[in-house]
Each structure stands twice: as C-alpha cells, then as structure tokens.
Amino acid sequence: MLDGTHADADHPHIRVDDLGLLRGDGVFETVLVVDGQPRELGPHLDRLARSAAMLNLPAPDLAAWERVSRQVIDSWTDSGEFALKLVYTRGPEFGDGSTTAFALGMAIGPRTFTHREAGVAALTLDRGFDPSIVERAPWLLLGAKTLSYALNMAALRYAEAHGADEAIFIASDGSVLEGPTATIVLVEGDTMRTTPPTIGILPGTTQAALFRAAERSGWTTKTEPIHRDELENAEGLFLVSSVRKITRVHTLDGVELPDSVKLHTELSALYESEYP
Amino acid sequence: MLDGTHADADHPHIRVDDLGLLRGDGVFETVLVVDGQPRELGPHLDRLARSAAMLNLPAPDLAAWERVSRQVIDSWTDSGEFALKLVYTRGPEFGDGSTTAFALGMAIGPRTFTHREAGVAALTLDRGFDPSIVERAPWLLLGAKTLSYALNMAALRYAEAHGADEAIFIASDGSVLEGPTATIVLVEGDTMRTTPPTIGILPGTTQAALFRAAERSGWTTKTEPIHRDELENAEGLFLVSSVRKITRVHTLDGVELPDSVKLHTELSALYESEYP
Numbered sequence: 001m002l003d004g005t006h007a008d009a010d011h012p013h014i015r016v017d018d019l020g021l022l023r024g025d026g027v028f029e030t031v032l033v034v035d036g037q038p039r040e041l042g043p044h045l046d047r048l049a050r051s052a053a054m055l056n057l058p059a060p061d062l063a064a065w066e067r068v069s070r071q072v073i074d075s076w077t078d079s080g081e082f083a084l085k086l087v088y089t090r091g092p093e094f095g096d097g098s099t100t101a102f103a104l105g106m107a108i109g110p111r112t113f114t115h116r117e118a119g120v121a122a123l124t125l126d127r128g129f130d131p132s133i134v135e136r137a138p139w140l141l142l143g144a145k146t147l148s149y150a151l152n153m154a155a156l157r158y159a160e161a162h163g164a165d166e167a168i169f170i171a172s173d174g175s176v177l178e179g180p181t182a183t184i185v186l187v188e189g190d191t192m193r194t195t196p197p198t199i200g201i202l203p204g205t206t207q208a209a210l211f212r213a214a215e216r217s218g219w220t221t222k223t224e225p226i227h228r229d230e231l232e233n234a235e236g237l238f239l240v241s242s243v244r245k246i247t248r249v250h251t252l253d254g255v256e257l258p259d260s261v262k263l264h265t266e267l268s269a270l271y272e273s274e275y276p
Numbered sequence: 277m278l279d280g281t282h283a284d285a286d287h288p289h290i291r292v293d294d295l296g297l298l299r300g301d302g303v304f305e306t307v308l309v310v311d312g313q314p315r316e317l318g319p320h321l322d323r324l325a326r327s328a329a330m331l332n333l334p335a336p337d338l339a340a341w342e343r344v345s346r347q348v349i350d351s352w353t354d355s356g357e358f359a360l361k362l363v364y365t366r367g368p369e370f371g372d373g374s375t376t377a378f379a380l381g382m383a384i385g386p387r388t389f390t391h392r393e394a395g396v397a398a399l400t401l402d403r404g405f406d407p408s409i410v411e412r413a414p415w416l417l418l419g420a421k422t423l424s425y426a427l428n429m430a431a432l433r434y435a436e437a438h439g440a441d442e443a444i445f446i447a448s449d450g451s452v453l454e455g456p457t458a459t460i461v462l463v464e465g466d467t468m469r470t471t472p473p474t475i476g477i478l479p480g481t482t483q484a485a486l487f488r489a490a491e492r493s494g495w496t497t498k499t500e501p502i503h504r505d506e507l508e509n510a511e512g513l514f515l516v517s518s519v520r521k522i523t524r525v526h527t528l529d530g531v532e533l534p535d536s537v538k539l540h541t542e543l544s545a546l547y548e549s550e551y552p
Contacts, residue, residue: 013292014288014291014292015286016378017382021294021297022363023423023429024300024426025429055426056433085298087292087298093382126412128413128416128418133448136402137401137402139431141426141430147426148300148423148425150302150417150420150422150424151415151416154331154414154415155415158415
C-alpha cells in the first residue's frame, strides 16, 4: 500500500465499494522489473500523474510511489523479470474520502515470453472514434491509462477467438492507433515510426526508450500519423510495451508480413542497450 | 457474496489482483429497493446475463443472484429506499479461476432525491462513435453494463464542472444515445419515445417499466432513433433510471426547456403504478 503497509496479495485488501472496482474509476501503470531494476520508472510515474489529472484525481505523491515501488521490488524473491503494477483509484464510495493506492508485483506469464521470441499474429480492429474527437471531448479520457480496460480485454479475446494473438486498433478515419496494451512501431529503412498521442492513445514508455536508443545509434525516428494501409508494407511492424518489450508482428489480418526476425534482433538489442 | 456468505462492507473482501479492479473486467446492475421490494429484479438479472455474455463471462446463476439479492434486502435495516448493486467480475488474475460475485446494499444520496424533485440541468456531450459501428465491433462492448465506467464518471464530472448536473451522450451522427447512468425519454403529446439499444446503449429497465404502464394507460410508445435537435423542442425530456426514477431535465446546454412539472408528476404516477 502507498502508506508503506506491506500486504499479502492472497488476502483481500480492497473494499467492495471501491470506485476503482465499481466504476473502473482509477489509473494504473505496469513497470517491467529486471534483476531488481525497474525500467522507465520515472516516465511511468509521470504518465500515472498525467492519467490521474485527466480523471481529476488528486495529484499522486510521486516520491511515495517511488518508495512503495522499491519496497515491492525489494520483497520480490523470485529471480529474473516481473511486472510491477501501480494502481491508484478514487477509493471507497462510502469511505472517508481517501483514495486507494498500491503497488503489486506480478509474475509474467509464459505466453509473453513465447510472443517475445516467436512474434505474434495481430488483427486490426476498429476502435470506433475519429481522432478529431480527442481534443473536443476530454470526458472520453482517450489517452488516459484508466482501470476501465474491459474494451481492451474484449479486443484481445476477440483476436484470440479469431486465430490471432493481438489486436491493433484503427480509428474510423483509418489512422493506426495502438494495441490494447501496446504501442505500435513501424520500421522502413533507417526510420522508426510511431503514432502521436494527440490522436487519442497513450504515450509509450518503452517506445520512448527504444526511440532514444535508436536516435543515439543514427536511426531517424518519427512520431506522426500512420495509415492502416502502411502496416502491410512495412519492413517491420512491432508491438512495444513494458512487459512484452519489442514483439514482432509476423501476421496481420491473416496475411504473412515480410520477415522481420533480423530487425527484431536489432531493435531488441537497441532497447536493451538502454539498461546496461 | 454470491455463495451466501454474509460480509461487512466496511472490511476488505476483494483481492488487489481482481480483474474487476485491475481491468474493469466485469459487469454490474443497480436495482432500486423500496420498502423491502426490489423493482424490476427479473429484467435487471436478464441484463446482467446479457452483459456477461458480451464479456464472455460464465453465464450467471440467476437463482443464486436472486437468493443473494433477497439476503441483502432482508439484512437492510434502514427504512425507505436503497440501491442494491450486483457486481460480477472475472475474478483474481492469480486465483483459482473463479469469478467474483456479490450483492451490496448502498444508501441513496440526498442529491438523487433533490434531482427527482427539482429536476436537473443537462449538457449534451459527444460520445465519439457512430451507431453504425455497434454491430461491426462487438469488442467495443457498446450496450454492455461493464465495470469500465471511468468515461461515464468523467462525463458527469465534466457536466458538474460546467454548471450542469447531468450529461446526455450524443453519437457522432447526431443521434441521441443515453445518459452516463440513465435512459432518455422524450414526451410529445400522447407519445413517449426512447432510443433503441441497437445504437449502442443499454436497454433501460426503468424506461421499460414506464412504457409498460404508459401503454396500459393509452399512451403511444416508440423506440426509435432521436436526433439531438429534437431534444430542445420536446414537451418533456426525462432521464430515467432505477435510482433516479423519472427525473425531469429543466435545462439543456444552458437553455431552459418548456415547463414539464405536470408531465413529470404524470409520468412518475404512471411509473409508481407498476408497484402497487
């Protein structure tokens, strides 16, 4: 818990009237921890604060979040990687008005490791909004990382029920948005591209780390609108996030994409070079 | 809890890794209970089952839900009205695979009673999707009553921050959708109209009860698309839901609507006539 209380995740700690539960009214972050080191903790905390502001939650005490993150990391006894989840909700509806805030260590499932190695098949799915709405309609919370992820989970289930592993959301004007839990990165020649947060998506922490490393190595990076039709013709299409790192898309809407195994190795090495 | 365990809402009963909390991955219903009688419990349970199916949750055991509802109602000691919340989530991510299911009694705040009496000011807010998406994109879960209500709560906060009490969502083609937690009912002459669930909204249980009573009393009822422009000119515009009952909209986007106090009395009497 953010107050420093250490708790066992096998026991209940959340009230039934917590608005995070009853209304999905809260925000979260998922941080990758490798060998006791959290990756991009600063950018994750910045994004937590940005999401919280979009939901009119009290500004998070980032020093306290850093402390509780360190506490969970220090208590994690298994070796290797795990996911550090930061959860911040509006708190119980009938409580004393205080928010709910905790950090949680979670094991990474074998499926994620398989996908990192073997790549994934993805389906493009219509996300149903036009990017022009984003600025006009802040109540839609587009670009906030909220606990209201039922739609994202449904999209992943839909993809899996239709022979794919992952989904890529497309806006109603054909713009590429993001995956349900990942940022899109496209490679053509010596250029890496991703889509801009202004179209209603999350700014990617792992994508930012990758681009940082890429720029240092002489790549050109672009953050600009990408049209759906460009996905099929790219030399490499990748889903990027903290826990999945750089995951290659080998099949899109049932069609095999150009072989990007070497590119995947190259991008992965770039990304890992950020964490010597 | 659905298994019959009686629990105190002041103590925690939910695990931090419950997917209802971490992902808003679950469904709910809110049932009005008046003098120990739940209103429209059958239709609420049917809708719970429909929402669960849209989220690929196991079909709820409706007999067990009825039992647990009765249990909460029988334990409620305060007199008058209260809200019975039914919550059904995918359960803990690292649990034994079982879902989380509970019924919860909740007091109705004074604000709701004030709004029932005095009416509300509402803002129309763009919901950002076109109704044609609904059938094509089941992963958007439009029309499912999920725990992912952050957007609905943000819309209400936006309305309150801009001098109103309530919001009415409008689709990108100008179709009237619903309120964040209510169905829209429009009155013109002897006709009551509401918007069809096929455009991506919840079928209203209270609206259905009102229409039943209205039809018995000789009203014409229509479930059909309504355009935003029709709202301003209606004799009566109402927000209808279990807990708010029939609430009159007296002001829309800052403009005072025709006086519908008498109409409100008439509709309220019709609705109450369903529960003799």
